[in-house]
Amino acid sequence: MSVTQTERKLQITDTATTLFRQKGYAATSMRDLASAIGIEAASLYNHVRSKEELLHRICFGMAEAFFKARHQVESLHLAAPVKLRLAIEKHVEVITSHRDASAVFQHEWRHLSEPDLSVFISMRNEYEAYFSEIIRQGVAEGNFRATDEKLAVLSLLSSLNWLYDWYRPDGTLLPHEIAAHQAELFIYGINQTT
Amino acid sequence: MSVTQTERKLQITDTATTLFRQKGYAATSMRDLASAIGIEAASLYNHVRSKEELLHRICFGMAEAFFKARHQVESLHLAAPVKLRLAIEKHVEVITSHRDASAVFQHEWRHLSEPDLSVFISMRNEYEAYFSEIIRQGVAEGNFRATDEKLAVLSLLSSLNWLYDWYRPDGTLLPHEIAAHQAELFIYGINQTT
DNA sequence: TTGGCTAACTAACGATCGTTAGCAAAGATA
DNA sequence: TATCTTTGCTAACGATCGTTAGTTAGCCAA
Helix, strand or coil: CCCCCCHHHHHHHHHHHHHHHHHCCCCCCHHHHHHHHCCCHHHHHHCCCCHHHHHHHHHHHHHHHHHHHHHHHHCCCCCHHHHHHHHHHHHHHHHHHCHHHHHHHHHCHHHCCCCHHHHHHHHHHHHHHHHHHHHHHHHHHCCECCCCHHHHHHHHHHHHHCHHHHCCCCCCCCHHHHHHHHHHHHHHCCECCC | CCCCCCHHHHHHHHHHHHHHHHHCCCCCCHHHHHHHHCCCHHHHHHCCCCHHHHHHHHHHHHHHHHHHHHHHHHCCCCCHHHHHHHHHHHHHHHHHHCHHHHHHHHHCHHHCCCCHHHHHHHHHHHHHHHHHHHHHHHHHHCCECCCCHHHHHHHHHHHHHCHHHHCCCCCCCCHHHHHHHHHHHHHHCCECCC
8 A cells, every 4th residue: 555545545445345355356346335335336436447456455455564564573583483473473463453354365366367466476475485484494493393394384374364254353362362372372282281 | 965966967066166266156157167068058057056056065065074074073982182183184184185165165155145154154163163172172181271262273273274275186295194294283383392 | 717627427338147948959768 | 659858059038247438516726
């Protein structure tokens, strides 16, 4: 989200995010979107180039947020366990503060068309590699055991990414508590260690 | 999948599964489906009542497979750690042997209409409760530590359910090896225990 | 006061959607 | 051989899709 947007355009993007999450991108029509806002479908085109532009904005906006989080973590030089905890916390923060957008980010990106689609996928891979690197560092330090690294990373990210589905802002757990629980679970597992 | 189906109907369901996974339910047209098979769209209706029937068949077929797995596990009376490993193994087996259907099951169920939708959701909750119960049992036995049980279950299931996305039948890991790794990771975590 | 800009509207375009009607050919059954 | 069932076809229905054209009302700067 680099350029300033008018209030109306923000409202359109926000409403689109909600609808895309609820019904899916393909099943949400521009008329649905317009009537949720209270204008006619054609009026949307005074603010937005196309339906896909909305999807693009949502998906790449989230990608940007994740990369910003990553940069904050990588600019510090920490031991792997601490770095992992921080990475998890930042990731959870992004997701819990943009729940609908996270759902769209996870599920609807494949409706992007080329070349955006390829760009999106490679950004996703790069972000995944960032978690892989933390695990690898931890193994090298002797803090983590050497398991299948790819499997571990995908398990972790799956757990975190599913948050959009069950996190409730009015629930008992705060985002940073969830992050701490997740980190604890991923690092120490569920077994009784006494 | 209770009643016998003709070969053609099976082919339609299988092809629909692939397409729904690739493009999503809403974005897959009956004409897409027909031309992937090599017939006309109208001809599909000699075998299938509606597009939604296909989605219903896929979603509830998977639900049935998961419940069958659950029944196999629950009919044995095992200590929680062993039971959990078995439950994970069965779950992974279902997913890895029906990858496309798993993806559809995970993402497209919301396009079901009532009352099927409500039935589906409550089956899903019930299956989730089955994993919760295993964790609870393990805590009662003193084998698992008392964490947030819901969070633990959702983390585990998220990790397992994401499998459809990255599991490759021609990869290095066999399904039961993946299951073993997942169980190990969930129970003991990634920390170096020496 | 005038002229241009913004943001809404109505109307409609061509495409595509899920689905139905009606028909023809082939195979099974009597 | 005669009849019924199955499974495909062509044609088309009404609905809805994303989007464009053309217009209008209000607002702000000159």
